[in-house]
Amino acid sequence: MANPPTKEMPAAIQLDTATPISVSVRNVYKTFDTTPALKDIALDIRRGEFFSLLGPSGCGKTTLLRSIGGFETPTSGTILIDGKDVGGIPPYGRPTNMIFQQLALFPHLDVYENVAFGLRVQKKPKEQIDGRVKGALALVRLEGYERRMPSQLSGGQRQRVAMARALVNEPSVLLLDEPLGSLDLQLRLQMHEELRRLQRTLGNTFVFVTHDQGEAMSMSDRIAVMNGGVIVQLGTPEDIYERPQSRFVAQFVGHTNLFDGKVIRIEGSRVTVESDGISLAATTPTPVELGQAVTVVVRYERLGLGAGDTTLRGNVAERMFLGGTVRVVMALSGGRLVTADIASTAATGLPAIGEPVALTFNASDSRVLVA
Ligand SMILES: Nc1ncnc2c1ncn2[C@@H]1O[C@H](COP(=O)(O)OP(=O)(O)OP(=O)(O)O)[C@@H](O)[C@H]1O
Ligand SMILES: [Mg+2]
Structure with a gap:
């Protein structure tokens, strides 16, 4: 199976014009004091896409995700979500929800109340809260666990509660920052399948951060490989694996x-x-x-x-x-x-x-x- 000389895929994205853009990041820079964390990031993520940001520690993955979620303000550049410039809009005003790198459930609240928390803050009617919490728990397969406390759950179950808590707001874009980092290998593999199933069921956009290339490969439609605050290659898992465009990508992936x-x-x-x-x-x-x-x-x-x-x-x-x-x-x-x-x-x-x-x-x- 000799590979004919193919024209290299450009580092820019290949757009399927039929699919609307969910998240568009345009020329985003972020500098902390004197540390440049993001340098001219440009990418378009399609609606319903499972998109991963992959790269070593400190390459800027969390900073980019937080910028999309509104927890960080870019030094310059523009971010559009569902076609709308979200500059100056706080996290709660964006159609996004973020699962943070450091998982934080409320330890004094049971599973049900952890998931219901955001809706209660928004003062949603009781019946609506109940329906949505139950729906979200069903999605992550935690029916029957409503009255358990976080301390009575396994690591994987806790991750699923965090997922339900993010999904209950029905975000257009779900931002996940290394949500499986604390789990053992067996559970991680199980969660990969769960996440993929969930994303296909819901059809919303997932932006998933990981430094684990196997994780990115197995779940993503496309991957942006980052290093030193820039995107060094963007493509399907197969593109990235079979056609690395730099020494860095060849060594980091596989x-x-x-x-x-x-x-x-x-x-x-x-x-x-x-x-x-x-x-x-x-x-x-x-x-x-x-x-x-x-x-x-x-x-x-x-x-x-x-x-x-x-x-x-x-x-x-x-x-x-x-x-x-x-x-x-x-x-x-x-x-x-x-x-x-x-x-x-x-x-x-x-x-x-x-x-x-x-x-x-x-x-x-x-x-x-x-x-
Ligand atoms: N609040 C901050 N103040 C100063 N520097 C920061 C801040 N947040 C991040 N940085 C720096 O920006 C760079 C990118 O950090 P970021 O957290 O985005 O990396 P990451 O790719 O998520 O890494 P990891 O895989 O370790 O989570 C790093 O050099 C980091 O030290
Ligand atoms: Mg990070």
């Missing part, structure tokens, strides 16, 4: 071997790159020149033990059983390490630590980065 080298042969979109005396076959998405300095990206799972366009030889330095796969770290003669994830079913013939091994990959599974 497990990746990177080989720096020079182009020594070009045959259409297929090139050969020389890196530390090794020849590597790769596919290039953009035209390159002979002698050009490039980086070859090979995901761990794209390396195998069978035949391939490129064969790398070395000794097994380490092997780890990961369940479905076995991770093999191979040391090349110069000392450089190459890592492969081999399907456990294919790993029976894998040599022991210290023994020679050959790892292979095809040109269609390795990609040239020019940046």
Whole structure:
């Protein structure tokens, strides 16, 4: 499955003109004292989209989410929600609701009252409150838990109460700041499914913040990868994973071997790159020149033990059983390490630590980065 040279997706969004824009962020900057937290952020999120902001700690995810929710005022730039400029409108005046990074249920209120709180403050009629609270609890599958106190709930149940509390206001846009951060892996995976189901049922816009690439991949329609206050790539999970446009994205999303080298042969979109005396076959998405300095990206799972366009030889330095796969770290003669994830079913013939091994990959599974 050789990749033909495709025109790179621009960092800007590809709009399906049929879908209205839910949140539009235009040239937003935010500087705290002297710290620039957001630098010229521009993105359009479609109505009904599950959109994730993904990036390392401190890259500006929370600041951007808080700016959309009205908890932070951008230093400059404009934010529109449902087509309306929300500059100067406080959080409670926006069609948004936010689930904060630090989960805060009222410990002295039971589940029902936690969910009802916002509606009571708005002095909604009793029957309306009751209907909406019950509806929200049903959505997060917590019927029957109305009279439990937060201390009597599991971590996942508490998260679902927080979700119900945000949903009860029927926001057009739900802003979620790492809502699953405190949960163990099993619960997180369960909540991924719940969240996706909820979002599909409700059809409203979810803007989800996470630093976990697996979480972003599995749930999102599109992802904006952020680093240092800027969006470094925006696209579908597949775009981001299969077509990283920078070293940063290649390394941040998925497990990746990177080989720096020079182009020594070009045959259409297929090139050969020389890196530390090794020849590597790769596919290039953009035209390159002979002698050009490039980086070859090979995901761990794209390396195998069978035949391939490129064969790398070395000794097994380490092997780890990961369940479905076995991770093999191979040391090349110069000392450089190459890592492969081999399907456990294919790993029976894998040599022991210290023994020679050959790892292979095809040109269609390795990609040239020019940046
Ligand atoms: N109120 C504030 N005053 C000063 N600096 C701030 C403030 N809030 C955030 N920052 C700084 O802005 C930058 C972005 O912070 P932000 O909280 O948006 O990051 P984040 O991507 O959400 O990180 P994390 O994954 O750790 O939650 C950081 O350098 C942070 O120190
Ligand atoms: Mg944050």
